[in-house]
Amino acid sequence: MTNTLTCVFLVFLSCGLAFGARTKLFSLNGQHGKSTFTPTDDADGICATRVAIYGYTCEEHTVTTPDGYILSMQRIPTGISGAAASRPPVLLQHGLLMDGITWLLNAPDESLAFILADNGFDVWIANTRGTRYSRGHTSLSPDDSVYWDWSWDELVTNEFPATLQYVHDQTGQNLHYVGHSLGTLIPLASFAQGKKPDMLISAALMSPIAYLGQVSSPLAKAAADSFLAEDLYWLGVNEFDPKGIAVLKLLKLICNKPGVDCFDLMTTFTGKNCCLNSSNTEVFLANEPQSTSTKNMVHLAQMMRGGTIAMYDYEDSDDNMKHYGQTTPPVYNMTSIPSSIPLFLSYGGEDALSDANDVQILLGSLKNHDGHQFVVQYQYNYAHADFVMGVNANQIVYDPLMAFFNSQ
Numbered sequence: 458m459t460n461t462l463t464c465v466f467l468v469f470l471s472c473g474l475a476f477g478a479r480t481k482l483f484s485l486n487g488q489h490g491k492s493t494f495t496p497t498d499d500a501d502g503i504c505a506t507r508v509a510i511y512g513y514t515c516e517e518h519t520v521t522t523p524d525g526y527i528l529s530m531q532r533i534p535t536g537i538s539g540a541a542a543s544r545p546p547v548l549l550q551h552g553l554l555m556d557g558i559t560w561l562l563n564a565p566d567e568s569l570a571f572i573l574a575d576n577g578f579d580v581w582i583a584n585t586r587g588t589r590y591s592r593g594h595t596s597l598s599p600d601d602s603v604y605w606d607w608s609w610d611e612l613v614t615n616e617f618p619a620t621l622q623y624v625h626d627q628t629g630q631n632l633h634y635v636g637h638s639l640g641t642l643i644p645l646a647s648f649a650q651g652k653k654p655d656m657l658i659s660a661a662l663m664s665p666i667a668y669l670g671q672v673s674s675p676l677a678k679a680a681a682d683s684f685l686a687e688d689l690y691w692l693g694v695n696e697f698d699p700k701g702i703a704v705l706k707l708l709k710l711i712c713n714k715p716g717v718d719c720f721d722l723m724t725t726f727t728g729k730n731c732c733l734n735s736s737n738t739e740v741f742l743a744n745e746p747q748s749t750s751t752k753n754m755v756h757l758a759q760m761m762r763g764g765t766i767a768m769y770d771y772e773d774s775d776d777n778m779k780h781y782g783q784t785t786p787p788v789y790n791m792t793s794i795p796s797s798i799p800l801f802l803s804y805g806g807e808d809a810l811s812d813a814n815d816v817q818i819l820l821g822s823l824k825n826h827d828g829h830q831f832v833v834q835y836q837y838n839y840a841h842a843d844f845v846m847g848v849n850a851n852q853i854v855y856d857p858l859m860a861f862f863n864s865q
Contacts, residue, residue: 508531546628
């Protein structure tokens with residue numbers, strides 16, 4: 458991101474909750490539900506604020522996970538022409554500290570959700586638990602500490618299959634999946650358990666997060682090495698709110714460490730993005746970043762320090778035994794990913810989170826994958842945010858992605 462945008466982003470963090478948007482909870486008594494968008498229906502929602510304003514049809518949906526989280530989903534069933542989708546559904550899953558607006562931050566001709574819809578795909582957008590529009594639960598409130606007692610393990614076990622199943626049930630069709638960042642770790646971990654959902658046609662992984670031992674982001678490494686998330690967890694801060702006072706205080710400490718340049722925060726965190734449009738500052742700051750659980754941040758820090766992909770480590774042999782039946786957390790074995798799953802994998806040479814060296818380890822685990830169903834794309838000048846916000850991603854990443862979908 459440009460220096461202008463990153464400086465504004467830092468100011469945004471410093472301003473704390475002043476930029477916080479309102480949250481709408483969907484209870485629906487814990488049942489799946491749909492409401493077709495109208496101007497008076499969820500006027501603060503993603504359909505109203507980022508889709509309908511461009512003239513697209515949009516539906517607000519909710520899906521309830523097996524562990525009771527009520528998630529917001531959006532559907533763009535037609536392109537701008539209004540013609541019914543002629544191609545399969547596509548589920549879009551955002552990354553860490555973001556929400557579904559990830560796919561809608563640019564103009565329609567540069568945003569993946571709109572591009573897919575205009576090319577005949579039935580587009581579905583997921584929003585992870587804890588983000589602004591997915592804070593509902595059948596029995597818990599975000600004010601309850603237990604509401605935040607999850608890491609990405611639970612996203613693998615509960616959210617991923619629930620959202621896939623919901624799209625399949627609503628459309629009666631098998632579907633493609635697109636994930637960015639943490640949205641790639643979730644299906645990889647699921648596949649590593651030998652699972653291949655019957656309703657899944659293919660999976661596209663942009664800025665894939667699997668192995669994290671070689672993350673080059675000074676900010677991410679300093680946070681992991683300083684046990685920032687653990688400090689919050691021990692202090693009883695269960696919600697990791699990037700705009701919250703507790704996170705800001707610890708961030709200031711990290712920014713004083715050698716080699717951490719917080720005057721260019723986005724570059725320090727994600728790598729030097731080549732192709733972002735600074736004119737999108739207002740849209741970005743009005744919607745991001747989003748909350749996650751502190752436990753989730755601890756889990757990711759464990760991966761960075763250990764260089765392995767394992768379930769959450771309770772850092773106590775008795776606790777691990779209680780949860781897993783063994784003293785250490787089980788490992789997600791990437792070599793167990795079924796070779797028959799069609800995969801599209803795109804990564805960048807400037808990405809400081811999905812580091813190219815870590816991606817090479819992942820690719821080594823997939824070396825026996827069916828070559829006819831495995832596309833790997835490398836973009837030398839792309840960093841982490843370019844894949845979802847780059848103004849030229851429509852040609853560099855999205856056109857090859859759609860060609861891959863059409864080949865399946």
